[in-house]
Amino acid sequence: MKRGLLFILLFSVAASAQTNQPPAALANTQLRDPALEVKAKALMETLRCVVCQGQSIADSDADMAGDMRALVRGRIAAGESPDSVRAWLVDRYGDYVSYDPPLNAATWPLWIAPFVLLAIGGWIARASFVRRR
Incomplete structure (x- = not known):
């Protein structure tokens, strides 16, 4: 009985961690301009997912990584340079977000x-x- 209750409790905690919100608009959609998408993808591969910690935001399926991908693509599409987007993310999340900390x-x-x-x-x-x- 205790095992079943423990299983149900653990399952409900894991299920409640999933969000019902749809992913951000640019989380899984490439930019229309291939050159901008290349810049965004190159930057995303150098940024660490703050949830997964072992994966880049380009490879992670976490909701937070999707939000970060959307943010990177949105800022790159708005004309910001990859270096300024990286600097903004480092200011926000700390040096840990970068795979190349100073x-x-x-x-x-x-x-x-x-x-x-x-x-x-x-x-x-x-x-x-x-x-x-």
Whole structure:
């Protein structure tokens, strides 16, 4: 009985997370001008979905990603440059929204971590080779 109740509770929470609203107008519709769509698509592939966190807004099916795609396409169609649209999104959501965050005090661990992990891996490999001799 408790499992069934737990299942129903979890299912209802997941179902309530879905929205009944239709997607934004430009969320899944390409711009009429192919050159502008190329600019918008290139920008969307460099922006992280703030809900999914592991996907770009170009690849994500989340409602928030759709809203962000519509916003990018709308601003590009209005004549804004991709750099100004990116700057606006970074101002609104923070550096995390970009797959290429700037090097500053808050993001230096992101830039340093690969080198530290590579050095640790090299040290472990060297130690195991030395031990085998």
